[in-house]
Every structure is written in structure tokens, then in C-alpha cells.
Amino acid sequence: MYGETIKGTPDQFAGQSTTNGEKMDPNAMTAASVSLRDGAGNLPRTPLIGMGTTLVVSLNSDPSKSVVVRINDTSPLRPSRILDLIPAAMKPLAGKAYNEVAANAYDCK
Template structure:
């Protein structure tokens, strides 16, 4: 009985997490000093690409990043680790940051 209740609760938790809205995070960007260097997944960093660094999302994960101030969004692919600044959740390549008009800004992240 206990295991049945536990599995029902786990299933409900998964359902709730799958329909939760994106939460607000802080994004920053990086580019010139890293252009051409290897990213954490082994590819060359292109500062003009639609890629990003995240501390825990799997490499290859696509994430919709929406600037909460402007409503502009971009889909990026996670190919690096970071940011390494407290309070920030994602580092966008310069190209992605330009699309949404972000230097350091509040964003909503939605893994796809």
C-alpha cells in the first residue's frame, strides 16, 4: 500500500513538473575572450552562435530563453558549462544575447 501511494505521488510530481511554467532566472553573455576555444563538450566556441553555458543541463539540451523585459526569445543549445558568477543561471553566446537584447537580464528558461 505504501509503495502504491509513493508511486502515485511520484507520477503526480512528474506531471506537475512537466507543466510548470518557466521560472525567472538571471542571464549574462560571453564571447570575445572565448571565441575559438574549446567548450566543455569539446566543440569550438563560436561567439555568434545560438548556444549557451549552463551548470547542470545536459549538453545538447535546447532551451527557450525569453527576456522578461522585452518578451523576445531565442532557442539555444547547451554546449558549455557556466556561468561561474553567483546568482546567474545561464551564459548566452553573444549571438544569442543579441537576439533577445540582453547584456545581463532577467530571463525565463524553458527546456524543450
């Protein structure tokens, strides 16, 4: 289980390439994982949660609200955030696409 907060990704990134080469689709059920910093504080493109991993993301305040997403990108998130969700994935959780909420993410393995 991965905890912390998640945030919606702005539509302005639509069409741009993700880390795995896909185009960012605001209607897809995908997410970007926080990247691990190296010892020098640089941000390599190494996701904390592996590319292609499928997660169930649920709200801390209401676990009945959940979505299934696939990791297809990395993102230089704040240390308190674990995922950036595409708008289509964020809206069912938070009621709007660009909110920041406390949530848990569970690996679907």
C-alpha cells in the same frame, strides 16, 4: 522552467574548447549552463541543464523577445545566473552582446 539572470559571453573565448569539445563560436546559438558545486564547494563539470538540451530563452520584461539555444558548455557563473549566452544569442534579447538581463529558459522537450 529555469529563472534568474543570463549574461553574454565575451568574444575573447572564441575558438576555445567548450565542455563538450566544440570550439566556442560567437555566431552560434549556444549557451553555457551553471555547474553544480559538490559538497566541498568544488565546481565539477556537471551542468545543471544537460549538454545538448535545447532551450527557449525569453526576457522577463518582454516575453516576445526570445531565442532558441543549445547547451554546449558549463561555466562557473555567479549563483544568481543560470546561463551564459553566446553573443549571437544575447544580442536579439538585450540589444547588445554583453548585457545581463532577467530571463526565463524553457526546455524544448
